[in-house]
Amino acid sequence: SQKIEQNSEALNIQEGKTATLTCNYTNYSPAYLQWYRQDPGRGPVFLLLIRENEKEKRKERLKVTFDTTLKQSLFHITASQPADSATYLCALQYSSASKIIFGSGTRLSIRP
Amino acid sequence: GAVVSQHPSWVICKSGTSVKIECRSLDFQATTMFWYRQFPKQSLMLMATSNEGSKATYEQGVEKDKFLINHASLTLSTLTVTSAHPEDSSFYICSARVRSTDTQYFGPGTRLTVL
Numbered sequence: 659s660q661k662i663e664q665n666s667e668a669l670n671i672q673e674g675k676t677a678t679l680t681c682n683y684t685n686y687s688p689a690y691l692q693w694y695r696q697d698p699g700r701g702p703v704f705l706l707l708i709r710e711n712e713k714e715k716r717k718e719r720l721k722v723t724f725d726t727t728l729k730q731s732l733f734h735i736t737a738s739q740p741a742d743s744a745t746y747l748c749a750l751q752y753s754s755a756s757k758i759i760f761g762s763g764t765r766l767s768i769r770p
Numbered sequence: 771g772a773v774v775s776q777h778p779s780w781v782i783c784k785s786g787t788s789v790k791i792e793c794r795s796l797d798f799q800a801t802t803m804f805w806y807r808q809f810p811k812q813s814l815m816l817m818a819t820s821n822e823g824s825k826a827t828y829e830q831g832v833e834k835d836k837f838l839i840n841h842a843s844l845t846l847s848t849l850t851v852t853s854a855h856p857e858d859s860s861f862y863i864c865s866a867r868v869r870s871t872d873t874q875y876f877g878p879g880t881r882l883t884v885l
Contacts, residue, residue, distance in 0.1 A: 662813075694876075701776075701863045701876040702814065747813070757804065758865075758874060762813040 660685045662761035664748055670767045673740060679733040679764045681748030687726040688750035693733050696745045696763065705746075706733075738768045772798045774866050776877040783854055784885055790850045791880045793864030799844040800866030804874070805837070808861040820847050854884040 661684045671677050681691070689710050694702035708715045708724045708731065715722045721734040735742050748761040773796040783789050793803055802821050806814040818839050820826040826839035836858075838850040847866075851858055865876040 667811075699861075699879065699881065701774075701865075701879045703876070704873075757816050757819065759816075760814045762811075 660750065660759055662748060662750060662759060664746075664761040664764045666764045667762075668765045668767070670769065671738060673738060673768050673770050675738055677735040677738045677742070677766055677768070679746050679748075679766065681731040681733065681761055683729050683750060687729065688752050690751040690754070691722075691724050691731050692749040692751065692758065693720075693722055693731075694747040694749060694760075696747055698745075702747055702760075735766075740768045740770055742766065743768050772796075772866075772868060772873075772875045774800075774864065774875045774877040776862075776864055776880050778880060779878065780881040780883075782883045782885065785855055786853055788850055788852045789854055789882060790848055791862055791864075791882075793847045793849070793866070793877055795845045795866040795875070798866070798868050800847075801844065801869045802867040803841055803847040804865045804867070805839060805847075805849050806863045806865070808863060808879075814863060817849075851882065854882070856884045858882065859884045 663682045665680050692707045693705045696702040706722045708722045719736045723732045745763040745765045747763045750759045775794045777792045805817045808814045816829050817832045818826045818828045820839045820841035822841050822844050828834045841847040861879050863879040865874045867874045
């Protein structure tokens with residue numbers, strides 16, 4: 659079965675630096691790879707989606723890359739702020755109508 | 771953007787009782803709703819997929835007689851945890867898929883604590 663590894667359970671970085679989170683998966687590549695933000699006690703909030711044929715996607719301070727050869731996605735937050743502190747979830751979807759499979763998340767802390 | 775609500779946001783119940791959680795899409799019609807469960811420091815695990823007007827499809831290992839799902843309308847799905855036990859204590863999250871775009875929106879979650 660598909661495994662998703664977000665290989666840092668927690669990441670602690672200085673405000674203003676770029677945070678880089680990693681998502682690796684096994685088996686075959688999904689059609690869509692998504693990133694979500696989840697705050698404690700809340701449901702996940704959609705951030706970005708990148709398709710299998712896309713290499714990179716940007717949205718404001720966020721950037722996602724997708725390397726199907728490495729079976730890896732990187733999620734970057736530039737000019738990080740304490741308000742960016744949250745858990746970030748990587749998720750795979752094999753078609754637009756299929757279920758979303760979530761990784762266990764990386765807890766990001768941005769210290770002032 | 772589309773909004774999904776859940777009610778209640780938290781509930782505490784005694785072991786053996788049943789608890790109903792509602793999931794509503796507030797400004798869109800959702801032909802498909804999903805129910806997830808999340809234990810502390812773990813990922814969201816899909817429990818079941820429900821389509822309006824038909825029986826839910828449960829993931830492997832999820833007891834359909836224990837977790838009753840009803841999707842009676844295009845804006846409402848309910849999850850009933852029957853005869854709840856302490857091990858059912860978890861964070862339950864629903865999501866709803868927009869018919870036209872296949873985008874899923876997630877609810878804020880319901881914290882269930884069974885004493």
